[in-house]
Amino acid sequence: MLTARHVIISLLVMIFASTTTATPISTESSSIPLTVTKSETVPGIHTRMQIEWEYSDQSVDDLHFKLTRFEDDSDEPVKAVHLGGLSREYNDTIEPEITDITYSLEALDGDSIIASISFRGLVPLSGGFASFEVVDAPNDEGGKIELRWQIDEGVKGVSWVRVYRNQPGDDRWKLVGTSEPATLLYVDKGLKNGQSYNYMLEVVAVDAKYASQPSMNIIPAASWFDKSRINLMVIAIIVLSAIIIFIVRSGKSSMYIRKIAGLEAVEEAVGRATEMGRSVLFIPGILDLDDVQTIAGMTILGAVAKMTAEYETRLNVPVARSLVMSNGREVVKEAFLSVGKPDFYHDDIVHYVTDEQFGYVAHVDGIMVREKPAACFYMGAFFAESLILAETGNHVGAIQIAGTAMPTQLPFFVAACDYTLIGEELFAASAYLSGDKRQIASLKGQDVGKTIAMASILVGSILVTLASFTGEGSAFWKLSDAFARLFAMNF
Numbered sequence: 331m332l333t334a335r336h337v338i339i340s341l342l343v344m345i346f347a348s349t350t351t352a353t354p355i356s357t358e359s360s361s362i363p364l365t366v367t368k369s370e371t372v373p374g375i376h377t378r379m380q381i382e383w384e385y386s387d388q389s390v391d392d393l394h395f396k397l398t399r400f401e402d403d404s405d406e407p408v409k410a411v412h413l414g415g416l417s418r419e420y421n422d423t424i425e426p427e428i429t430d431i432t433y434s435l436e437a438l439d440g441d442s443i444i445a446s447i448s449f450r451g452l453v454p455l456s457g458g459f460a461s462f463e464v465v466d467a468p469n470d471e472g473g474k475i476e477l478r479w480q481i482d483e484g485v486k487g488v489s490w491v492r493v494y495r496n497q498p499g500d501d502r503w504k505l506v507g508t509s510e511p512a513t514l515l516y517v518d519k520g521l522k523n524g525q526s527y528n529y530m531l532e533v534v535a536v537d538a539k540y541a542s543q544p545s546m547n548i549i550p551a552a553s554w555f556d557k558s559r560i561n562l563m564v565i566a567i568i569v570l571s572a573i574i575i576f577i578v579r580s581g582k583s584s585m586y587i588r589k590i591a592g593l594e595a596v597e598e599a600v601g602r603a604t605e606m607g608r609s610v611l612f613i614p615g616i617l618d619l620d621d622v623q624t625i626a627g628m629t630i631l632g633a634v635a636k637m638t639a640e641y642e643t644r645l646n647v648p649v650a651r652s653l654v655m656s657n658g659r660e661v662v663k664e665a666f667l668s669v670g671k672p673d674f675y676h677d678d679i680v681h682y683v684t685d686e687q688f689g690y691v692a693h694v695d696g697i698m699v700r701e702k703p704a705a706c707f708y709m710g711a712f713f714a715e716s717l718i719l720a721e722t723g724n725h726v727g728a729i730q731i732a733g734t735a736m737p738t739q740l741p742f743f744v745a746a747c748d749y750t751l752i753g754e755e756l757f758a759a760s761a762y763l764s765g766d767k768r769q770i771a772s773l774k775g776q777d778v779g780k781t782i783a784m785a786s787i788l789v790g791s792i793l794v795t796l797a798s799f800t801g802e803g804s805a806f807w808k809l810s811d812a813f814a815r816l817f818a819m820n821f
Contacts, residue, residue, distance in 0.1 A: 363387035364445035373503045379422040398434040458533045458540020472523040472552035477516045487536030494530045573775025580767035592749035599729045600637040603704035609644035611703040615710020616650045627710035629760035635665035647680040650690045655682045691715040708732040720746035
């Protein structure tokens with residue numbers, strides 16, 4: 331009669347035996363210290379069976395191992411190898427015509443067998459592939475090889491496909507990757523341009539392995555032209571041509587540019603500060619000059635500085651970066667000179683505070699509370715400090731004009747400021763305020779690109795809608811697919 335003790339011991343033996351990664355056929359051992367952890371083939375000129383095992387019992391005095399190979403269901407051993415007690419792996423060379431082998435691994439203490447395990451080795455069969463193609467990856471900078479294949483319909487239960495690579499003259503094949511059976515494509519990256527490579531595939535099925543023939547030499551090379559981006563080149567040519575045409579026309583006639591409410595209110599804000607006898611506060615964001623939003627803010631600072639110089643209104647520009655301070659001083663000085671008020675300028679107008687985000691915000695908030703500026707400008711890149719600044723400016727009663735291309739901060743500026751330049755309106759401000767015809771022409775040329783984008787979205791939506799009604803394979807379906815590929819952004 332089975333006791334609870336016997337049941338527990340049986341369950342533990344079953345759990346331990348299930349952890350081995352080999353494929354055991356039979357186990358002839360009274361203990362469980364011997365387990366085979368790896369049994370797989372390594373391709374090459376001669377196929378090698380790579381076998382690894384573990385032995386957990388450390389109490390054996392004269393430990394050594396014996397590995398015996400049997401072929402094609404024969405009971406007679408073909409090869410027997412004696413290995414030392416420190417051995418835990420063995421590479422067995424297999425002849426190409428051998429397809430079915432079995433191993434017996436024994437752990438011995440002197441002449442006594444203390445543990446043994448039998449397992450099957452899977453040798454790759456030739457074939458298994460309906461097709462196998464190796465090509466240099468197109469439209470790239472080089473260093474890539476594409477492998478495509480079709481698995482023979484007779485191969486069942488495929489687990490994965492292994493990709494091996496070597497170089498001419500080297501009989502060692504390196505496993506470079508694995509692929510899912512349904513993928514049928516593998517891209518080998520990081521190769522050297524001009525160097526020859528060979529490839530071989532191995533299909534791992536349920537009860538067999540199939541190996542392809544080695545490929546011909548393939549040499550990766552860089553492409554001169556990426557044909558997948560021709561559509562981007564066409565769009566770029568159209569937009570650049572429009573910009574050139576508008577620049578040429580700008581010298582002959584004036585061009586219309588719609589009004590931007592936030593910039594129209596700049597003069598009103600400065601005039602209000604002048605009437606109230608209070609200062610104008612300008613914040614050019616908290617990023618350095620390598621950010622395009624900061625550069626756009628500097629352009630607007632020049633226009634604001636001209637107005638404050640004309641009205642002799644105090645201007646205060648605290649900055650969070652030293653380079654922004656240097657550039658800001660040059661911008662303000664040039665603005666004052668352009669309106670004939672050089673004596674009104676001094677370096678303290680643009681002053682450095684700190685690079686630390688909230689230290690800078692605390693200082694600027696202090697300026698607002700103490701000086702109570704009548705107008706506050708926020709033009710540049712802002713983060714969490716946007717609402718803190720705008721709330722304080724609103725509290726002191728200042729008219730506030732903000733502009734940023736940070737999508738997460740726009741809602742706070744819209745809620746707390748009187749006017750907000752949204753996104754690219756900030757970048758269009760330089761053309762708007764300067765009145766330079768060439769800048770306005772560039773702006774008009776970019777609008778042509780936006781018009782093309784909007785028209786493409788509208789036409790594409792109509793085509794996709796019609797294709798959904800007419801079904802796959804219809805004329806509308808083919809046209810919508812071609813239209814989608816035409817405007818695909820292959821960056």
